[in-house]
Amino acid sequence: MKGIVFTEFLDLVEEKFGLEVVDKIISDSNLDSEGIYTSIGTYSFSEMLQLLTHLSKYTDISIDNLLLVYGEHFFGVIENSYPGLLATYKDPIEMLSSIENHIHVEVRKIYPDAELPTFIVTEKTENSLIMVYKSSRAMHHFGLGLMNKTFEHFKSTATIDLEKIKEDGTEVRFIVHKN
The missing domain is CATH 3.90.1520.10 (H-NOX domain)
Known part of the structure; x- marks a missing residue:
């Protein structure tokens, strides 16, 4: 999955929920990238799924929403x-x-x-x-x-x-x- 999808996602999370939530979902996940993304890089979809899953649990908002x-x-x-x-x-x-x-x-x-x-x-x-x-x-x-x-x-x-x-x-x- 292209890095721009990750960088924009984390920007949105920071905008909506704050930097603390970004740090929390990254630290709660087991990411090969360690949560460090570049817009032109390529990363595993499993990382996005982990970030979404932790954000959903933390915010009580469904992954679909x-x-x-x-x-x-x-x-x-x-x-x-x-x-x-x-x-x-x-x-x-x-x-x-x-x-x-x-x-x-x-x-x-x-x-x-x-x-x-x-x-x-x-x-x-x-x-x-x-x-x-x-x-x-x-x-x-x-x-x-x-x-x-x-x-x-x-x-x-x-x-x-x-x-x-x-x-x-x-x-x-x-x-x-x-x-």
């Missing part, structure tokens, strides 16, 4: 770091439907060894989208947070439902209806 807020936060990173990428789109449905064939292609140019989820569009209209998320990491709520902020970016709203295809969350169907 933590991932949702983190996804919303991470959209701001994309907005600030890659405004040209977002500027190529005029509509949130158009942007979301191009995750696999454009956005992830661009991400791989920057981070060639990035392990990204797969998004398969199964149905698309002007105002709706159904796509299937597949990832062994089961971070679909991170994706949901990104989607929420995508609509906000385009000054639009949507109803986004998710249905677990696999109970462990490694395969999820997103059903998006633009309001």
